[in-house]
Amino acid sequence: MQVVRCHRISSSNDVVVSTLPLYRSAPPLEVRLEDFELFAVDRLRVLKGISDGLSRGKKPEEIAKLAMDLWKANMRYPQATEDVNKDNISHFVLRLVYCRTEELRKWFLSMETALFRYRFHSESSEAQRALMSEFNLPYKAVSNAEFESVKDKLVQVARSMGQTLLPADAIFYKVPFEEVSELVAGRRVFIHKGHAYVAMNQVVSIVVTQFRSHLSKALILTNRKWTSTIREQEKDRLTPIVEALCTSYLGPDYSQPKEFAEISIKDIDQIAKTSFPLCMRHLFEKVREDHHLKHGGRMQLGLFLKGVGLKVDDALAFWKAEFAQKVGAERFDKEYAYNIRHNYGREGKRTDYTPYSCQKVILSTPGVGDHHGCPYRHFSEENLRAALARMGVGSRIVEDVIDKARNRHYQLACTLTFEAVHGSSCDAGINHPNQYFIESQKILQSKNGSMAQ
């Protein structure tokens, strides 16, 4: 792909097989510098919209519709060929932007895969079959004889998912189970001796898995090329655009606490009561109560406290004061201190871990004995009510919050809680626990300031 400054040269790419490109290789097109950035921004709106939908716990059908609406609004041209070009160009530009760290790659991979899945779903079945063959999938259509022998199991699987009957012309494919991880994970296929029996309508999953794995590898290669040649070569032209594109959209990661850097352990109980979001409050209370937390909880709370401004030595003192009551000071030093220092980038490969965003917290899966994750998602209604009451949320608002949580709008529930506790609105919506903390402190400090006057 060549980027030029001057007038547009119309593309020679006149072969349009399917409207859904697979992004196998960068198209041989010339792009204007302005379009380089504009196309990417438009695509980023679509991807960000999907990301928001996911963290707000929207249902898959809602997100699919949202994605297609956003696509139409941002990525359409009157001429079909222009569509394909913008699609390709914007994708490859964003590859440059999002190849540069593990976390960026993960995000981009998830969003592009989700987008691909929704778009594939909305294609005609001929177009879908054509795309499948482009992937060279090692599947075989199940013969009639074999179908009869496993039919009752296939029906059972369908019924377990809420479908009543198999359609009359049901075609099934036999695929090695490794090809359809998503379906296996959700127990949405019958598997036998290593083979999964996949319904035609589930084929999307196969295709999407391939798409994802290819893109994942491509991003690594792109990163290598970026760091070894492109970044330097383009430092006066594309590199500043690429670097700006990323930070303008992901929002702050709260790994470098700024204004409120002076939190000490004696303040902690007080600020936990006033400014911690429910997820962190719960973890904090549990630490004080049980003098212990399992790994997931230690990570979620520990990184949050780092973002809040707790220095590594204070953090060690805090955790030790609690854990020593349960396991003894010596065991703490032996088994837990290392990991706390690790979180602050003081050990091992010295990565400075960033506090978890709401998206990450919501997507985690607490198990037995765990207290992390998003309470709006995991708490029973009774427990949630009690927790909100302890935070001082009035009973009418509690109902509102419960309603939001029930409908899986976890971040909206948290935002409502914030607004109730602080008596002021939060228009941006909560999408990061440290954001909750900072906004809370802002309000409290301005109240104190005005009172002091």
Add this chain to the structure above:
Amino acid sequence: MTKDEVENGRDDMLIDGPEQANAVPDGFNANYLRIYYGKLFPHADIFKWMSYGNDGKHPACDKSYIGRREFSFTLENDIYIRFQSFNSASELENSIKEKCPFKIDIGPVYSVDPAKRHAYAQSGDNVFTPVERELVFDIDITDYDDVRYCCTGADVCLECWPLMTIAIKVIDTALRDDFGFNHILWVYSGRRGVHCWVCDGKARRLTNEQRAAIADYFRVYQGNENSNKKISLPGHVLHPFLARSYTEVLKGFFEAKLLSNQNLLSSEERYEKILEMIPDAVAAELRGRWQEKKRSSMLKNDINVVRWEQLKHALQSGKQKAQGLRRCVEEIVFSFTYPRLDMEVSKHMNHLLKAPFCVHPKTGRVCVPIDPNNCDEFDPTKVPTLSQLLEELNRGGLRQDAEDEWDRTSLGESVTFFRSSFLHPLLKSCKEEIESSYNTKLQQAKNTLSW
């Protein structure tokens, strides 16, 4: 001593009887371990296993394979050394005998020798990365603490150990029938759980995502003490895997053993936990009945069994039309009995897992294999301990040949089983795989060369 001397009874000297001379006090320490590693630990078998046939003479054998496998040792005083690797059986054996590790963990096979990983870190490409690793599972009975009343924490007894037995049955059947794996090793973890090693080539080459998918396939239990219901089985019927597990293993065990062993319905505190899992209307009715009827002496049958029948009847009698009620019974059974896996262990290739035949420091018991076809008979309280084995060695007296000393101790059974049921079939299959892929490559090369 000659026979004469024995018969004459040298009673002018204080002699300890033969039993006391051999007695080895219970314990776990470096001295015991040294003897264990010197005479009993099956070094060569572990090496052969980890080589997966690559230690043979066939031209297709990958000589670098075993050297790329990570081992880690935990030494006395909790010193922990990672990224150990060995290129021969004697290297492995000598290192273990010399370092005398309190615990040996096995990690993945990396792309390069782990000892040389720093040389490859410079390029920033992450060229040092796991390429093969067995599919592993870890089941720990402490994860069942909310449903067992006989023990808590690290304790295990014969009343609650069967939870592990049924976990083995459920998972083993699925691994073989559903996933098509054949080379599966189940190992006692030494104290309170079991590990599973799936060693088929296909399993070793699974990506992290595929491992996570398999772990999710097995996952039913969700949530924790903060949520109400931890098992939710939606849908009109169960997936064939869950249905099979229920009818073949879980239901029978729950109704015949667990209900009574754990007295799940005998007291208010206990039955309230179960009543919490069913709709209020039905729960209220049952509660009323059970609160009135204190222990009636008329009852011949176990009160738990009787109440369970009443509960099932109330839910399934069809008085209430809602489909969801039928699932309640299964959900209760699942929440008490269905296997609870540690997901993180299975999901990541670089997770380190304790090697079989290690000795558990807290119990002194050896991590012996468990036969999944006979797991009902496995008794964790009868697993040989370190001191017991040393005692058995003493009893045998001095021997000239140092080979196969394990065979005259209780460990013999385990090593034999390890070899015959697991290692030999595995190595046979590895050999076939190596040869056949070699032949395929040869054929391909021939085809491309032919004009």
